[in-house]
Amino acid sequence: xxxxxxxxxxxxxxxxxxxxxxLGAVESGFPVVRTPPDRRRFRSAAVxxxxxxxxxxxxxxxxxxxxxxxxxxTLDTTVEFxxxxxxxxxxxxxxxxxxMWLRDSSAQVWPYLQLMQDDALLQQLIAGVINRxxxxxxxxxxxxxxxxxxxxxxxxxxxxxxxKPGVHERKWEIDSLCYPIRLAHEYxxxxxxxSPFDANWHEAIRLTLQTFKEQQRKNGNGPYRFMRRTEIAxxxxxxxxxxxxxxxxxMIFSMFRPSDDATIFPFLVPSNFFAVVSLRQAADMVEQxxxxxLLARQCRALADEVERxxxxxxxxxxxxxxxxxxxxVDAFGNYYCTDDGNIPxxxxxxxxxAVRRNDRVYRNTRRFLLSADNPYYCIGKAxxxxxxxxxxxxxxxxxxxxxxxxxxxxxxxxxECLETLRRTHAGTGFMHEAFHKDDPKKxxxxxxxxxxxxxxxxxxxxxxxxxxxxx
Numbered sequence: 001x002x003x004x005x006x007x008x009x010x011x012x013x014x015x016x017x018x019x020x021x022x023l024g025a026v027e028s029g030f031p032v033v034r035t036p037p038d039r040r041r042f043r044s045a046a047v048x049x050x051x052x053x054x055x056x057x058x059x060x061x062x063x064x065x066x067x068x069x070x071x072x073x074t075l076d077t078t079v080e081f082x083x084x085x086x087x088x089x090x091x092x093x094x095x096x097x098x099x100m101w102l103r104d105s106s107a108q109v110w111p112y113l114q115l116m117q118d119d120a121l122l123q124q125l126i127a128g129v130i131n132r133x134x135x136x137x138x139x140x141x142x143x144x145x146x147x148x149x150x151x152x153x154x155x156x157x158x159x160x161x162x163x164k165p166g167v168h169e170r171k172w173e174i175d176s177l178c179y180p181i182r183l184a185h186e187y188x189x190x191x192x193x194x195s196p197f198d199a200n201w202h203e204a205i206r207l208t209l210q211t212f213k214e215q216q217r218k219n220g221n222g223p224y225r226f227m228r229r230t231e232i233a234x235x236x237x238x239x240x241x242x243x244x245x246x247x248x249x250x251m252i253f254s255m256f257r258p259s260d261d262a263t264i265f266p267f268l269v270p271s272n273f274f275a276v277v278s279l280r281q282a283a284d285m286v287e288q289x290x291x292x293x294l295l296a297r298q299c300r301a302l303a304d305e306v307e308r309x310x311x312x313x314x315x316x317x318x319x320x321x322x323x324x325x326x327x328x329v330d331a332f333g334n335y336y337c338t339d340d341g342n343i344p345x346x347x348x349x350x351x352x353x354a355v356r357r358n359d360r361v362y363r364n365t366r367r368f369l370l371s372a373d374n375p376y377y378c379i380g381k382a383x384x385x386x387x388x389x390x391x392x393x394x395x396x397x398x399x400x401x402x403x404x405x406x407x408x409x410x411x412x413x414x415x416e417c418l419e420t421l422r423r424t425h426a427g428t429g430f431m432h433e434a435f436h437k438d439d440p441k442k443x444x445x446x447x448x449x450x451x452x453x454x455x456x457x458x459x460x461x462x463x464x465x466x467x468x469x470x471x
Contacts, residue, residue: 046119059471072457090128341397380437
């Protein structure tokens with residue numbers, strides 16, 4: 001597609017959405033809080049049709065209103081869609097921070113993949129995300145967040161690590177390289193389009209494999225270290241920037257969690273599970289699209305090695321819960337049993353395709369995580385749900401409640417998760433990063449697009465599979 005065709009198609013699609021007649025949220029008795037049409041960053045006909053379908057079909061009017069606000073929030077407020085060097089390009093901020101996280105940007109557009117077949121422009125937008133992520137990984141595979149401007153230096157430019165222009169933050173997190181693979185694989189599976197998967201993307205997969213192998217640390221600490229001058233302990237890394245020691249047994253070291261908090265024990269179990277899935281997806285793609293059987297074998301070999309190490313070291317005996325997956329381990333016999341509201345989490349493992357829902361150890365783990373035995377499970381007057389240390393104790397993460405709903409198997413649990421989210425948006429119509437267990441009006445981040453879009457994914461999944469729960 002050339003630039004003229006791109007601009008013409010974008011303009012026509014935007015005009016179609018603006019002119020299309022539709023019901024307003026105010027007609028259902030709730031205020032209009034969604035971004036006005038003339039200020040939306042991107043307009044998708046397929047997304048608008050789904051919003052109308054859900055709003056008209058479900059009996060819970062408040063959930064319908066929240067869905068209308070949340071599901072399109074990434075498109076309404078966070079994307080910049082265009083062309084760079086003749087290729088589709090989409091820069092996606094996380095919300096109230098003007099930077100693109102590899103994790104967040106993947107998760108923010110993930111629920112729209114299922115609508116691509118009805119919206120060519122939406123497919124192009126997601127292809128643009130893949131292209132942008134490829135450029136980011138090639139710039140620095142150890143960074144977690146980037147600026148649109150390749151020359152910008154931001155607030156963390158003085159971190160004690162190898163900071164580069166265009167990098168917002170350089171916290172090494174395994175999932176930062178897994179999420180782009182997950183997005184690319186599902187895009188390819190659903191669209192059959194291979195145009196994003198050029199030589200640069202191929203090289204990004206090589207670099208991902210190289211980075212994972214470096215962080216197995218079989219031959220020393222490797223090239224990455226990180227320290228920050230800060231009063232917040234979880235914002236820096238002990239051990240002169242290399243983290244606490246761990247025995248090199250085949251798992252991948254991760255200095256930070258997906259919450260951007262430093263790990264205690266550097267083998268972060270949910271992220272290593274995620275890497276196993278992602279490496280196998282990458283292998284399928286490079287083999288079938290790029291005809292690179294050698295790289296495919298190398299990816300699968302590493303996936304097998306990490307999987308074996310997880311089987312040997314990630315399952316521990318909890319005194320009350322029995323055999324469970326630990327959150328972090330060091331392969332010296334030390335481990336930490338908890339979970340984080342962010343994703344990947346232990347709770348999210350079936351959602352990511354890493355374990356089966358009926359896996360016995362996962363079932364034990366899930367019961368433990370959603371109980372008072374988990375130090376970061378919050379039980380309050382307003383709600384109960386998974387939290388995490390990122391914003392402190394007593395703060396429930398909507399991401400955790402949503403993930404509980406997405407991995408639940410019973411109507412009662414799914415309904416309770418929906419009801420918790422309905423009760424705790426503090427009248428805003430949107431999700432937040434976290435809210436206090438006793439007072440939802442005490443919340444962090446009023447503009448957190450990932451949580452909004454994931455809520456939309458949860459409601460849409462429920463609508464299609466168990467519509468009775470939305471009445």
